[in-house]
């Protein structure tokens with residue numbers, strides 16, 4: 001969104017182990033702690049944010065599971081979970097990538113690089129993520145998704161740092177992720193193992209083109225935004241209308257506050273037209289929420305996260 005102020009401390013670990021050390025240090029000192037992925041779903045308040053932000057941008061590491069150094073191979077020839085690191089030169093393109101179509105990604109892997117790598121390896125099932133900005137850790141935390149499904153559909157195992165500062169590996173069944181919510185609470189995502197469907201590359205490319213075309217047609221993807229502001233309400237309450245449709249039906253597209261504006265293209269996006277302040281964006285969100293509630297009786301729930309200091 002390109003709004004918001006500064007933070008007292010900004011830490012940039014480069015490995016899951018460094019991330020864990022940083023988390024433990026902050027907790028020992030009882031400092032407020034926040035985790036920043038790509039910042040694609042965040043609105044950060046103006047001014048100085050107290051405490052520590054740990055950014056995952058330098059934990060941008062993605063490799064095939066058979067390049068991992070600390071996993072064992074099971075009788076089916078598949079790498080066992082527990083394979084969380086690779087040599088710096090860890091292979092991404094082996095002779096036959098379909099043997100074990102899994103990738104290990106650290107939290108800072110960007111979603112666009114994940115989609116590109118999967119395409120290059122002939123790994124299908126993640127084409128819907130095309131055009132979604134952010135990091136793997138943020139994507140898993142938010143359970144990013146769309147009509148195509150959600151990121152958690154591909155996650156076999158997630159490595160988190162738990163409330164005690166220990167690594168803990170969790171399956172989808174253990175986590176029970178929901179709509180735009182991973183249900184991980186205070187746990188911090190360090191890495192994930194994802195499983196794909198071996199798929200012909202031309203088919204993957206075709207699906208990516210279709211998904212991107214559909215997204216570009218309805219979302220202001222090239223403008224500064226934080227993605228969808230509100231979660232879609234229960235269709236029974238809204239008559240099947242999504243949050244964007246409700247905002248549109250209430251005549252709020254184009255409504256602005258300073259340089260923050262409800263996108264004329266998609267009612268669920270607020271865009272920064274240049275020099276919006278976080279205060280403008282937050283006030284506009286409140287205004288939209290109130291008007292939608294007044295006109296329809298529906299209380300929209302926020303999808304974006306706010307860091308209010």
Ligand SMILES: Cc1cc2nc3c(=O)[nH]c(=O)nc-3n(C[C@H](O)[C@H](O)[C@H](O)COP(=O)(O)OP(=O)(O)OC[C@H]3O[C@@H](n4cnc5c(N)ncnc54)[C@H](O)[C@@H]3O)c2cc1C
Pocket residue numbers: 034035036037038039040041042056107131132133134135136137138139140141142143144145146187188189190219220221222225226227228305
């Ligand atoms: C143009 C545009 C299009 C978008 N399209 C979509 C879409 O189609 N579908 C969709 O679902 N979203 C969409 N989004 C929203 C956004 O891209 C996703 O939610 C993305 O997954 C956010 O990832 P991030 O790394 O940027 O998270 P951030 O914005 O950095 O963080 C989001 C939340 O996750 C937490 N978090 C981040 N990393 C971790 C971690 N390692 N461990 C624990 N918590 C963490 C943060 O503390 C914060 O609470 C879009 C956004 C934009 C700007």
